[in-house]
Amino acid sequence: MLKTVNIGVLGCGNVGAALVELVRQRGPEILDRTGVELRVTRVAVRSLSKERGVELDPSVVTTDAHSVVTDPDVDLVVEAIGGIEPARELIATALKGHKPVVTANKELLANVGAELYADADAAGVDLLFEAAVAGGIPIIRPLRESLVGEDVSRVVGIVNGTTNYILTKMSDEGWTYAAALAEAQSLGYAERDPTADVEGFDAGAKAAIIATIAFGAKVVAGDVYHEGISNISPTDIEFAARLGYVIKLLAIAERFADGTVAVRVHPAMVPDEHPLASVRDSFNAVFVQGDAVGDLMFYGRGAGGFPTASAVLGDVVDAAANLAKGTHATIGSFGKAALRPVDDLVSPYYVNLQVRDEPGVLAAVAGVFGAHQVSIRSMEQEGLPEDESSDAARLIFITHAAREADVRATLHELRGLDSVTSVGSVLRVIGAE
């Protein structure tokens, strides 16, 4: 039985360096608890001269990542490079060489995960990726193992810390989107080009992975509908609060009774008393609804070198123990998910209109909703005294659950009404279906 497991690490950025440090710190206790000794014997880096957050024995460092995955003395590979190539090719090579692989690479898994899962199954070794979704929060393992017997109907996640930080600042401090984004950038939470975070691409990749694991059906990043948060205004935040909601960017994966699946990312109004409403700052959380288990939520740090490396290390220990026992976890092979079109999804909506303050407007607007089978649950009207003409009013609607296509048709027709000055934000509402 293999008791010492030699680890080859690809990439030594935040996550790779934190992992090397954690193996050093925690190795003795892991040996004590599991009987497996972990040793980092190879580390592939892009440049030998770069300063790193961890001390590395020069003899383990190389710039030739390929030599690490083919090294017969490396038993297990950790991929911490990110991006699709060369990560995909390196992981495939390692798996084909019967080396288990642990990765935190959401972009890779959300695009070509299925082929890598198949490689792992064919080679009879583990491909584990707890850290790819929601950083340090154990969510992939609970979905794959603890909830394997559960009929999971819906997973709703706050899986992007940058946008959650921005929305928290807008809600708590009354900041504008631009001010909150600038602060997130200065703190290093957001990139200089924040598109991947704020337009929902990052959350979408995680949603695709969650859906694949939760529903056992292949969903790729391109299948995920997404809207970002850059149009959320302080007015929306303020109205949400007044109505008892908070605005969050949600990744939602649903499976319907007919077996179809829908995966999407968009901002939504979350009721104050919903567990997701209290997830603040850069924290992440994943809310799971199952038929037998009811509601579950997993909360924690979604990013950062050490939280992410902690999740990677849990996978490394698991894969190492499996290697020692000559076994591996079965991921299974996934058929392509049957996707339900966004137009057919159903949700309550928040709609914010500016209208002329004149007789008959409400009746006209309500008539448009009714003509498209969109039923109104509540309405608030207020004058807009700041408007000098003083003939402007705001109408805030919350609808009952309505089909997306019907809501779009309603909005289209409302925009054509003379009495509607502008159609402001339109947001889905969760927790009130």
Add this chain to the structure above:
Amino acid sequence: MLKTVNIGVLGCGNVGAALVELVRQRGPEILDRTGVELRVTRVAVRSLSKERGVELDPSVVTTDAHSVVTDPDVDLVVEAIGGIEPARELIATALKGHKPVVTANKELLANVGAELYADADAAGVDLLFEAAVAGGIPIIRPLRESLVGEDVSRVVGIVNGTTNYILTKMSDEGWTYAAALAEAQSLGYAERDPTADVEGFDAGAKAAIIATIAFGAKVVAGDVYHEGISNISPTDIEFAARLGYVIKLLAIAERFADGTVAVRVHPAMVPDEHPLASVRDSFNAVFVQGDAVGDLMFYGRGAGGFPTASAVLGDVVDAAANLAKGTHATIGSFGKAALRPVDDLVSPYYVNLQVRDEPGVLAAVAGVFGAHQVSIRSMEQEGLPEDESSDAARLIFITHAAREADVRATLHELRGLDSVTSVGSVLRVIGAE
């Protein structure tokens, strides 16, 4: 490779019946995903005539539990009887017969878990118990596997739904303890004799299991210090709210830098913005603090037939897959934990005193705190106009972190002061250390 796993179920109450039903409902998808076919082939019941929530083929039902665990055709045993005997003997017999066992029996594990873990390790089979703590919430598996590499310093749980329901009603509706308890009893959340719940015994058993798994050191129910909630008054709830806290019954397992461990259950004031503060009604949650991963929280249903059976089923699938592969999870053997005495624990405290409203009282009281090295963080004073003599006042203190023994000595001396009419509630405060 064994592909069909025959399950013997001991006990067919809420959890046993829900499990049989879930295996029936979910079996085909589990087969599809894991390649393992689950069949419930034996069910031991106390009485053949009792009405059950699930239809059972009469040929599988028996009143002879022993015949189930020794049946050579039973591959895996689920224990859903509860209590220590005969559950202990049945589980030990099953394990010695090389049958993996899944149990939700917290009382058993918190008292004689270590000997059963040793039996399982010796036989080379699984003993899994996700459902023993916090019902349907995956917490044991994340602690054992995902966080195996993590230096967990503290676990704080709301692990008793009955008391959380009572405290929620007291906080939200202003009910008294007695009224909330009566409602919990009428809803079936609380037993007619509620002692096990309200005095913290149930939470204490779960805390012992959590500590054992999180710290890898054996803690038994008798090691757990506990205080219940029966003395919590509406006044305490009201003052907590005024100061920005909510009162929760917490199970706290801590490991200190010197390797000592402290495990205790008591009501505590939790800051409104802490994730545990928003865990309401009969929900449970377990908050984990790790060195690398930071703060994690796991939230969900802590009791109920189907949520509990969902967790049991996750374990059953895991144990069945391991059986098919000829492997098992390693629990490890645990040395006895070195316990830190309660007197040496350190926490901020809330202290509520009634005093005579006369000059010099505050100085006298503050002097007593100071003499015992208990430092005061904040104080509020208010008159008690409802008192006819009109010379009474209330003093509310929040201290800085102080040693338990010093706080007890302070309270003892305060009770001896002429100017102190009564010492009301004394509650620890978390999240402000």
